[in-house]
Amino acid sequence: MKVEGRFLDLYSTGGGEMHRFTKDCYKLRWVLLLLLGSLAAGLHAMPLDTAQPSRELIDIYTLEDRASGEVQFFARNDGFCPYQIRVSFSELKNYRADGSLPRQVVVPPDHQAHQLLTIKPRVYGEASYEALYEIELGDPTLRPNPDQLYLLPFRHGERYRLSQGYNGDYSHQGRYALDFETPEGTPITAVRSGVVVDIKEDSDRGGGDASFEREGNFVLIYHSDGTLANYSHLRKDGVVPRLGDRVEAGELIGYSGHTGWAVGPHLHLEILHPGPMQLVSIPTRFLGPDEPGHAQTITEFKTGRFYYGVHPGQPPFRLDDEVPMPEEGLSNYKATASATGKVEIVRRVDGTGTHIYLKNGFREPKEVELKFELRNLKPSSEVPNVVKIEALTEIYLFSATVVDATRAAGCQVQYAIK
Structure with missing residues (x-):
């Protein structure tokens, strides 16, 4: 033989x-x-x-x-x-x-x-x-539970911005996947109870091109109806449970990072169902807040919105769209932008001040010339005049605070693509 x-x-x-x-x-x-x-x-x-x-x-x-x-x-x-x-x-x-x-x-x-x-x-x-x-x-003969309600992958009361949703232009075409802007080290919780069937956490490399494709850390959790949840781009050694462990919905399973094919720190979440010899992403229903003490079901996601983690049985929390964004790491902030075919200046206001961002909706890098006029606002750092920005990317430029609370404040900007 x-x-x-x-x-x-x-x-x-x-x-x-x-x-x-x-x-x-x-x-x-x-x-x-x-x-x-x-x-x-x-x-x-x-x-x-x-x-x-x-x-x-x-x-x-x-x-x-x-x-x-x-x-x-x-x-x-x-x-x-x-x-x-x-x-x-x-x-x-x-x-x-x-x-x-x-x-x-x-x-x-x-x-x-x-x-x-x-x-x-x-x-x-x-x-x-x-x-x-x-x-x-997986077993392709099993069918997903149509009544299953998933949690969002954050601790109760915490909120994070959605940078890319279902069928997103950047990397989610034809896929029911969600990208949330989570600073490195953000605690990630299980969206549903299940068993850990695969882990990768040995990488510390990440970047915005295909050479990093196989460098992403992840944890994969199998559910009772045959579906699987994939949590990707976790930090090195950032998975909490071990292979074969059972985890409950809302339990800490890892920490977000910037590994694999990713232009910035974020969490990629995708619910998968096994088809014949392939895994297929599927749309799912998530639990979100409505009014304190009540909840709503989220079936559609909008890029740019903030979404809260809601864990049943936990105390109600205050909903406030003006909750300050985390200041830590703003200078290194980078997120995925949708393919809009234009450059945009984004202004966000919270309790700490006004934050200015630049968004490139083109599929190629751009060099942008900027001219800001600040009225009754003091910038926290030097205001840039020329910025080079990667394709389909949003970056932080600077923050500003009001000088005199008795007078009107505002910001105007002129910009040109060089």
Whole structure:
């Protein structure tokens, strides 16, 4: 028996793990190609190169009857959620399968051997096959609970601005994903109870281009109806629970960061449902505040708005759209901007003063010449005259406070794209 094997179409993130990532989105697939030569006689077990989900949780192997030439394929799932395995053959010489091909089987996380399929030789003599295995998370036969209400991923009473919503122009086209502007180290809480099925937290690298795509830290949590929540761009060593832990809705699960493909610190949240051999993002309903002591259901999100974390059973809190934005880190503030095809000056006012931002809605970097006229306002720092800004980005320029509270105050600006 001659056995050869090789991996196809894989990205390796180190530690033997095989991951293929799309931007922000957790996607995991392994492809294993096994070439088997001529068959001999007898019964023996033939272990395959393990198709490795995170932490080597899936084992695939064969049992071969040397007398009859029959080959049985098995899989064992030592993980914490179901996995789907699809078996196909690019070559099946002198064999017949015990049913239709390709064969797709859902393997539960029960640490037991599950038969995938059997092939038998049509006639005695030399026979060979080339088997291709694809592995994906989840059970596509499960259906999401349409009445499920999710929490927003913040502590009770805290609010954060949405920088990109469902089908956002920058990176969410065709995806039901949410990006919240969260300074590095912001506590992130579980939107729903579930089990931790994958973690990455070893990266400290992030940036605004595709070279950082596989550098993003994340935690992936599996829910009882088969859906999964992906929390991405977490800081290094920023995941609190461990693999296999159960977490409850509202429980602390990590800290936001700026890792992976990201133009600035933020949290990417996406609810995924397993389709046939792929994970698909789905729209969901979230719990938000209305009046103190009451709650509302959020089904539509607007970019630029602030959204509060609301945890049932916790005391009511004051809603105030003029709650001061965190001053810490404003000088390094950077957020994703929608593709509007224009440059804009954004003014935000809170209890600490007036804050001025520059937003680039073009898909290429711009150099902007600025001329500000401040009336009865004192800037907190030097007012810039020329600013270079990255594509689809919003940055902080400066803040200003009122000099004389008895007089009117205002700010005018003229700007030109160089």
